[in-house]
Amino acid sequence: xxxxxxxxxxxxxxxxxxxxxxxxxxxxxxxxxxxxxxxxxxxxxxxxxxxxxxxxxxxxxxxxxxxxxxxxxxxxxxxxxxxxxxxxxxxxxxxxxxxxxxxxxxxxxxxxxxxxxxxxxxxxxxxxxxxxxxxxxxxxxxxxxxxxxxxxxxxxxxxxxxxxxxxxxxxxxxxxxxxxxxxxxxxxxxxxxxxxxxxxxxxxxxxxxxxxxxxxxxxxxxxxxxxxxxxxxxxxxxxxxxxxxxxxxxxxxxxxxxxxxxxxxxxxxxxxxxxxxxxxxxxxxxxxxxxxxxxxxxxxxxxxxxxxxxxxxxxxxxxx
Amino acid sequence: xxxxxxxxxxxxxxxxxxxxxxxxxxxxxxxxxxxxxxxxxxxxxxxxxxxxxxxxxxxxxxxxxxxxxxxxxxxxxxxxxxxxxxxxxxxxxxxxxxxxxxxxxxxxxxxxxxxxxxxxxxxxxxxxxxxxxxxxxxxxxxxxxxxxxxxxxxxxxxxxxxxxxxxxxxxxxxxxxxxxxxxxxxxxxxxxxxxxxxxxxxxxxxxxxxxxxxxxxxxxxxxxxxxxxxxxxxxxxxxxxxxxxxxxxxxxxxxxxxxxxxxxxxxxxxxxxxxxxxxxxxxxxxxxxxxxxxxxxxxxxxxxxxxxxxxxxxxxxxxxxxxxxxxxxxxxxxxxxxxxxxxxxxxxxxxxxxxxxx
Numbered sequence: 177x178x179x180x181x182x183x184x185x186x187x188x189x190x191x192x193x194x195x196x197x198x199x200x201x202x203x204x205x206x207x208x209x210x211x212x213x214x215x216x217x218x219x220x221x222x223x224x225x226x227x228x229x230x231x232x233x234x235x236x237x238x239x240x241x242x243x244x245x246x247x248x249x250x251x252x253x254x255x256x257x258x259x260x261x262x263x264x265x266x267x268x269x270x271x272x273x274x275x276x277x278x279x280x281x282x283x284x285x286x287x288x289x290x291x292x293x294x295x296x297x298x299x300x301x302x303x304x305x306x307x308x309x310x311x312x313x314x315x316x317x318x319x320x321x322x323x324x325x326x327x328x329x330x331x332x333x334x335x336x337x338x339x340x341x342x343x344x345x346x347x348x349x350x351x352x353x354x355x356x357x358x359x360x361x362x363x364x365x366x367x368x369x370x371x372x373x374x375x376x377x378x379x380x381x382x383x384x385x386x387x388x389x390x391x392x393x394x395x396x397x398x399x400x401x402x403x404x405x406x407x408x409x410x411x412x413x414x415x416x417x418x419x420x421x422x423x424x425x426x427x428x429x430x431x432x433x434x435x436x437x438x439x440x441x442x443x444x445x446x447x448x449x450x451x452x453x454x455x456x457x458x459x460x461x462x463x464x465x466x467x468x469x470x471x472x473x474x475x476x477x478x479x480x481x482x483x484x485x486x487x488x489x490x491x492x493x494x495x496x
Numbered sequence: 497x498x499x500x501x502x503x504x505x506x507x508x509x510x511x512x513x514x515x516x517x518x519x520x521x522x523x524x525x526x527x528x529x530x531x532x533x534x535x536x537x538x539x540x541x542x543x544x545x546x547x548x549x550x551x552x553x554x555x556x557x558x559x560x561x562x563x564x565x566x567x568x569x570x571x572x573x574x575x576x577x578x579x580x581x582x583x584x585x586x587x588x589x590x591x592x593x594x595x596x597x598x599x600x601x602x603x604x605x606x607x608x609x610x611x612x613x614x615x616x617x618x619x620x621x622x623x624x625x626x627x628x629x630x631x632x633x634x635x636x637x638x639x640x641x642x643x644x645x646x647x648x649x650x651x652x653x654x655x656x657x658x659x660x661x662x663x664x665x666x667x668x669x670x671x672x673x674x675x676x677x678x679x680x681x682x683x684x685x686x687x688x689x690x691x692x693x694x695x696x697x698x699x700x701x702x703x704x705x706x707x708x709x710x711x712x713x714x715x716x717x718x719x720x721x722x723x724x725x726x727x728x729x730x731x732x733x734x735x736x737x738x739x740x741x742x743x744x745x746x747x748x749x750x751x752x753x754x755x756x757x758x759x760x761x762x763x764x765x766x767x768x769x770x771x772x773x774x775x776x777x778x779x780x781x782x783x784x785x786x787x788x789x790x791x792x793x794x795x796x797x798x799x800x801x802x803x804x805x806x807x808x809x810x811x812x813x814x815x816x817x818x819x820x821x822x823x824x825x826x827x828x829x830x831x832x833x834x835x836x837x838x839x840x841x842x843x844x845x846x847x848x849x850x851x852x853x854x
Contacts, residue, residue: 389548390581394595394646395569404594408585 234470238463247463254467263442264468267451270444275425277361283421285365286372287414291402293373294380309370317367321435324363325350350436353444360436360445364429379413380406412493419487419495423480426472448472498559498649498682499524500545505554507540507706515540516706517554522684527676529685531693532703532729538686539654541703545684546575546652559649569598574643575652579659580635582627582642588614589623592641613641616675633664640672644679651676653685657692669695690730694718702726720840724847727771727840733803735771736813739844742766746786746836750809755786755836758852768850771840774803775816777832785833790815792830797823804829 203210229244234254236247258264289309296302312320327333328349336346349355383406391401407414430449437445448468456465480495488494500522507515515537522528530538543549545556547568556564563571574595582591589610596606614620617637627635636656643651653672657665673696676683687693693700694714702709702717702725710722714730721727727735740747742763746756747770754770781787790806790813802823804815815832841850 384579384581386577386579386581387583389546390575390577390642391594391598392548393546393568393573393575394642395598396594400598405583408583411585 231466231470233463234467236463238466240462250463254464255471257464258467258471263446264448264451266443267446267448271426271428271447271449273444274357274360274428274447277357278364278428279421279425281361282365282369283418285369287376287410289369289373290376290380291406293377294406295398295402306370309373311370312367313371315367317429317431318435320363320367321432324359324436328355328359351438351440353441356437356441356445360429360432363432363436375417376410376413379410383409411491415487415491415493416495419480419483422483423476425479426476499526500650500682500684501555501557502541502545503555503557505541505544505556506552507537507544507549508552513552514706515544518703518706518708520701520708520711522682524682525680527673527683527685527696527698528701529687529693529697529699530701530703531687531690532709534688535705536703537706538688538703542575542652542654542684542686545571545650546573547571548575572649573652574646574648574650575654576639576643576656578655580627580639580656582635582638584627587624587626588619588630588638588641591627591638592645595642595646609645610641613644616644616678617641632660633668636660636668637671640675644675649682651681651683653683655687656685658687658689665692672696690732694730700730702729704729720849721771722849724769724771724842727842727849731773733774733814733816735773735840736811736815737842738770738772738808738811738813740768740770742768742841746839747841749788750811752788752808753786754788754834754839755784756839756841756852757784757837760852763852767844769842769844769847771842772813772834773838773840774814776838777815777817777834779817779829779832781833782835784836786836787831788834789831790829792827795823795826802826804832806832 233244233247235249235251236244237250237253238244238247293302293306296305328335330336330346330348333346333349335349339346347355349359387405387409388401391405396404426448428447428449430447430453433445433447433450434453437450449472452465452468452472455461455468484494484496500520502518502520504517504519505515506513506517518537518541520528530541532538540549544551545558547563547566551564554564555562558571558573583594586594592610592613593606596609601609610623611620614623617640619634619637619641622630622634622638627638630638636659639656656672657668660668669692672685676696685692685696697714699711700714700717701711704725710717710726712720717726717730721730721735724737728737738749740749740754742759742765743753744759744761744764746754746759747768748754749770754772756770777788778785788808790804790808792804792806794805796803796805797819800819801816802819804817804826806813806815806829817826817829819826841852842848843850
């Protein structure tokens, strides 16, 4: 007969010691995964965390001869300069306005595209259409800008040519401040909506097919299925993408603005990043540019935190 | 009459035919279970009835009307899916109301219907919960509720219990049976679980490789399987099947002779398959029977009974024996007794059941 043995916890596996043992065991067991993670961690440290050291020049009278450490502190002076600078205030307003338009028109575009692709039943037609709309994403922004500049050219542009057929006068669109934002937002949609739709198509592919079959038996048509099943099912993905997008509100596509704007359109086209580029790199005011960049990052941080909190509270979906 | 009639139903995907012209008549209020191994065409048949798969040829008639080309929504059928197909973003009440709203039923009527069905299914406390907050059994009930609120002519069930654990499956099986008795709606139920088929069905349809092998009540199929496939599919463990040769009094299996009622010299010498249900043998002779010597491999205790894994010559077989709370007496078993009236015979070539003296 076996004697009854009382069950007791091992003393070395409880408390802090136990946690350390478990951690050690975990690393021993999973070291390959951490090894694979290492390059990414190094990349983050070298390119994202180490440069943060230089952010202090936003609060210093920076001199390249004295270096970051030896330049004298000036407190909030650069921020006061920024907010008393009309061109910076204009750049902030332009950034927010362009981002708002991007969010309003550019964010739904890939969702609508994905929903449309999902409704196409003919497989080869669907593949061809997808390839065509994905293509601009793989073209360099310089080429894209070149195409746009040519298309809107007053002499050889196709847009003005079409307008000419209807007896309209040609317009030099890219020198007109009123036309910059529509052209910029439209170009962004043309370039990225197709590729952006992949995320939503993947989300749609993950919807349980029996939900649609059940709805068919219940009598739903395709339109009802899209509104009552597809969109609610991909809503968590939509919200996650929206949060990420809101986090990037201050990051209007720098390259494309630089390539498309000109002094005549600064009024509506100059954004924080292009302002920082001109002030920081071209005029050598690195400290002021660092202050503007820090302000940009702070606003983005507040926005993404707010969006994430609201999303978690109202839809149970969040980034973290 | 909301019966369902399938006549020469064929389903083909291009050149590949998966359902080969089946005929089936489901009576009004009847509970029919389609059972068979994976890939036998049972779910495809159900989906053709629902309208989720096109019928390649044949006639599908519900309530006296040919509905081959009628849209699923106009067939007046409701389907319960294997994975429940509950809308994750809707609560229980909205899930159940989905089909009614699509059909533009007045709000007050929807509420009354939902409340009534929720009461029947014990879902009233959960009407505001989303599917993710429900247990497997509760989700299953919601799926059935969504079908019931429609008051359809026919219920279609596609392996609705296969995602539940064994205990819950037993409970839900009983609930489905009670519900059918209460509502009296014609039901067609697909499963690969022969226990579900036996316990739920008024009639069982055994399918194999796109064909119907046999249709009958559970006990008809159990007692008189039409062929070796049905014999091996229904029953747990399945019927033991051994090659043998007919004699004037029975059949020889290995070096033993098994007495069989109705055997005569007319059939002597015919090659057959001898079928013996595991539960039909006894350890001592009771009435007309013959002793079958066995060498015991393994005894598996199940509680009140045990499974004896044994061999007779080249034939591996399984028998059931009562334990009476102790299995020690089973380890020395060297022979079992086969009652002569319970032995089944099948043609050795075709596998079809043989009736002696007919």
